[in-house]
Amino acid sequence: MMKNRKNLSEEVRQTMESLDTLTRATPGPFFYTRLKARMEGSQNIAMPLWYSWVLQPRWSLPVITMLVILNIGAIWWTQNHSSSQTSPKQDYLESLSKEISSGSSDYEPFYNF
Amino acid sequence: MSDSLIEGLKAGEEKAFRQLVENWQDRVYNTCWGFLRNDEDAEDMAQEVFMEVYRSVGKFEAQAQIGTWLYRIAVNKSLELIRSRKRKKRFAFLLSFSSDTPFTEPHSTDHPGVILENRERAGLLFQAMEKLPESQRTAFTLHKVEGLSYVEVGEIMHQSVSSVESLMVRAKKNLQKYLADYYQKK
Numbered sequence: 026m027m028k029n030r031k032n033l034s035e036e037v038r039q040t041m042e043s044l045d046t047l048t049r050a051t052p053g054p055f056f057y058t059r060l061k062a063r064m065e066g067s068q069n070i071a072m073p074l075w076y077s078w079v080l081q082p083r084w085s086l087p088v089i090t091m092l093v094i095l096n097i098g099a100i101w102w103t104q105n106h107s108s109s110q111t112s113p114k115q116d117y118l119e120s121l122s123k124e125i126s127s128g129s130s131d132y133e134p135f136y137n138f
Numbered sequence: 139m140s141d142s143l144i145e146g147l148k149a150g151e152e153k154a155f156r157q158l159v160e161n162w163q164d165r166v167y168n169t170c171w172g173f174l175r176n177d178e179d180a181e182d183m184a185q186e187v188f189m190e191v192y193r194s195v196g197k198f199e200a201q202a203q204i205g206t207w208l209y210r211i212a213v214n215k216s217l218e219l220i221r222s223r224k225r226k227k228r229f230a231f232l233l234s235f236s237s238d239t240p241f242t243e244p245h246s247t248d249h250p251g252v253i254l255e256n257r258e259r260a261g262l263l264f265q266a267m268e269k270l271p272e273s274q275r276t277a278f279t280l281h282k283v284e285g286l287s288y289v290e291v292g293e294i295m296h297q298s299v300s301s302v303e304s305l306m307v308r309a310k311k312n313l314q315k316y317l318a319d320y321y322q323k324k
Contacts, residue, residue, distance in 0.1 A: 043259035
């Protein structure tokens with residue numbers, strides 16, 4: 026048990042010291058050339074700021090969700106209101122159609138000799 | 139870093155920018171590697187750091203150390219990427235509806251500067267460092283991976299030397315705990 030604990034602390038100590046001899050990692054050769062190419066490329070395809078948010082899910086998802094909710098709300102509202110009430114325009118159209126259909130039997134065209 | 143170089147950078151001179159990149163590319167790359175743990179991400183991030191420097195050098199105050207500024211950008215950008223990956227991982231399912239490319243965990247590699255006999259242990263230590271809180275992880279990475287003094291770490295993190303010491307003590311304690319757990323389970 027004692028030996029195990031000693032082994033464990035020795036393992037931890039050695040692992041903690043494993044970075045003591047670390048030398049710096051370096052990028053591959055021609056780093057500047059690659060950087061320059063990327064900078065030139067990004068300038069060519071730079072997207073206007075007002076448009077770039079569309080491609081970010083954290084902005085586009087809530088906007089799409091809100092649009093869907095608004096659409097559902099609009100459909101629900103129009104269905105509920107159109108069944109209970111009729112607009113003056115609809116009343117006028119209905120009366121006009123009645124008037125035309127009721128008078129249709131009396132109507133005789135002038136070419137009917 | 140001479141004033142003329144900073145003036146050259148502010149004037150958008152390519153020669154000055156090239157000199158800055160060549161002087162600092164290894165340090166910036168190594169710092170990014172310490173956080174991101176693979177060559178590809180470290181290269182990408184180091185490039186982004188210099189692009190950010192190029193864009194915002196006008197805001198740089200002459201009294202400040204350019205090295206401190208570069209390290210700060212490297213740390214902040216690396217941590218931002220780590221945070222965004224964590225968020226993406228959490229919402230991977232939701233994002234799969236809006237994105238064509240599924241979220242994949244980046245592949246970690248061995249630090250190129252670790253001697254062969256320490257590779258396994260160093261890999262384990264880097265893995266344990268990922269579990270540390272951000273401030274402890276930053277202090278530990280800058281000190282142990284990049285080899286900066288507590289004073290330099292403090293300047294980069296806007297902290298006093300005693301705060302950095304305290305962060306390092308807590309980081310070491312936490313790492314020892316994670317490693318002890320690992321070896322016990324092994």
